Amino acid sequence: MIRLSVFDAIIVGGGLAGSTAAYVLAKQGLEVLIVERGNYSGSKNMTGGRLYAHSLEKIIPDFAKEAPVERRVDKEYIGMLTEKDAFVIKYHSPRLAAAGSDSYVVLRGKFDRWLFDKAEEAGAITAAGVKVDQLIVEDSRVTGVICAGEEIRANVVILADGVHSLLAEKAGLREKVRPSQVAVGVKEVYQLPAKVIEERFGLAGEEGAACLFAGTPTNGLTGGGFLYTNRESLSVGLVLSLQHIGENNKTVEEMFTNFVSHPEIAPLIKDGKLLERSGHMVPEAGLSMVSTLFGDGFLICGDAAGFCLNIGYMVRGMDLAIASGELAAKAVIKAKEKEDYTASSLKVYKTLLDDSFIMHDLSVYKKFPAFIENERLFNQYPTMISNMMADIFVIDGTPAIPLRKRMKKHISAAGIMNLVRDGIRGVRSL
Template sequence: MSEPDFEVAVVGAGPAGALTAYLLARDGHSVVLIDRGATPGSKNLSGGVLYSRVLGQVFPDYLAQAPVERRITRNVVQFCTSDSAIGLDAWTGKLGDPVNAVTVLRAKLDAWLAEQCEQAGAFAMPGVRVDELLTEDAPRSALGRRVVGVRAGDDELRAHVVVAADGVNSFLSRSIGLRPAPETHQLAVGVKAVIELGAGVIEDRFGVSGDDGAAHAFVGDCTQGVAGGGFCYTNRESVSLGVVLRLDDLVASGRAATDVFEHYLAHPAVQRLVRGGTMVEYGSHLVAEGGLAMLGEIDCDGMVVVGDAAGLTINSGLTVRGMDLAIGSGIAAAGAVHEALTGADTSKAGLARYRRRLFEGFVGQDMRTYAKAPAFLERPRTYTDYGPLLEDIVLGVFGLDTTPREPLSRVVRAALRRAPVRTRDLAADAWAGVRAL
């Protein structure tokens, strides 16, 4: 191999890129970590629940060292009508010991991860936008080209391996023909705000104390029937609040994502949680939602693709996961790139260990397990009919208006007769849910 500027150039300092860079630098490789944000994380946006055991594999002391906000011990899922919310409230301290999920604010987390990379010996280049891949002809390669570095403005930077960790739009992997542009049904738009409330208010309203926190998910009228949902996660002093809306359904609805967010924010079940707070952050970002079907080629001669850039997210309707998969893919990629560099074979064949490692671990296996989730979440009744149906049943159970009560089975049958949902639709949706999730 000719001498490059660095052995590895990682483009993107989100969790996927940072973990890859950190592990490779720790293994003694020369690594550059490039990000267009003035500081790593400054352009990044996430709902904020990180299923964090995988982070603990790399940073065993992360709970004490990393900027985590609260550990999630309470999960609430609610179906909404315009003025009600009915759902499941699951609290268990067992999710807090060992810690399963934590809330994070990306501006803090990504900056901390970049710091760990630098301490491990990686060279950080913030504020630099990579414009294109540097490639050379490689007639025997499937793509006819081999990646040999990146270009940013007038600067060229050569590396044995480029790691494309440039997020959901991944212009790098698309530019070399590894992945097609995602289709609209494979994408969602996220709109998110951070609202300051103070720790005392959070503890009172969310029923948590100490380091514990809650994750609320909302489905139904809160998104005005658009496929997707709302979330509200507790940080230490603030909450992360937002909606994730499937792009094709949003476009078909003729609504703007920001208007749906405003509607969600005004919903009484949401207002109950955030009233009187101060909005300190607001932003919008795309989310990869296509699941396994969106995962294309993730390696070629001289390059691997990690995290969102590879389409590695799972929305099960109950949990939105991307950060843990990004970290898991970074771990798999770092292991494979290390072996390829050690064996002096950074061709596609040499880097193919990455895909194997990914599918031997939880990332690939979970992508397979939830492969049917995107199709299940396309069922429109979830967003329009189940909230009113549940409300009807709950009113039949709790609404004691001095008329004689009916047994639950009759309450449910009567509610089903009034709802646009047929019993067979309900059964089909329930069966599809069980199989997909």
């Protein structure tokens, strides 16, 4: 491994947050080492997902022209599923693809590797396939890392090592992540010809679709199903709250099988060749999960800091990871100007975060994670909507009943007061 006596920064984790931090620091001429335990960046990440472009666009303008993005999202689908039924809303607009508000489906194994390489091109020293065993802590200050018994020193260590951030926990820098704060994501990738994907989703050229589903996919657990269109494959999966998985009467495998077999999903992946199965833990508790962000000689960013936003109809993590990596780098640059790497100097990172969209957006939706811990959202309400749609559209020759009476029947079954209370809570959480 190439090393200096002391690096300006060592970054642990070569995902989006870590690679962005390394890129920004290296572009400013700082001596940076980025360590990734996978054989290459992205090798241990779930394949597939959605990247809102705004944060990376500010750092690497027109990045999508060279980056291995799959498709630009032009269509949004939000659906509620019961065992056999589906109620799906589609939104299709050129505003989704406009510069500044565009987003892309990406395969993380490809995209993360590209960004990691961009950091190396900018001058960062990269080390893939290397595991950091522990942090070096001296007089309550982080001064480096230990890899395979070798000590490597730095003025600052940036932890971007994923949702658990085991290094921070082991060193006592943050509390252990609780099951209620995370979700488990499971995903499969199915290969299909580009033409078939475009026909099934009504896409043209580079257009793509992002689909989110609630209801039976999670068998009453907090979470949902998703489907993203890649160039020549589909990423399909579930995200489920970890806290109550063991209490459910179905295994994760059974829930996933039911999801991909659903009449709404099965035709979309029909004849697809299974390429990959993967699983991953993701932060899920929003602002309440954000704890220690900085200290003497260290910063925490990305998933390790808990930066993820799930508001049901939209899931964001990549843009927050990239922006937090950039801000961590800016904090290190400011610290280097003063040659002061104590917590009092590095707290500028928190100031930068507070002034950014990251903390603003997390604060706006801080009540939403608690709101969706409501089984009615995943059981009664999808069933209610499905039954309402059936009463509206199914004609079988029986004498008609006034629509208002039919709707009232289904509302009463779900509970009028439940709807009122949940409606008020939902509005307040958003």
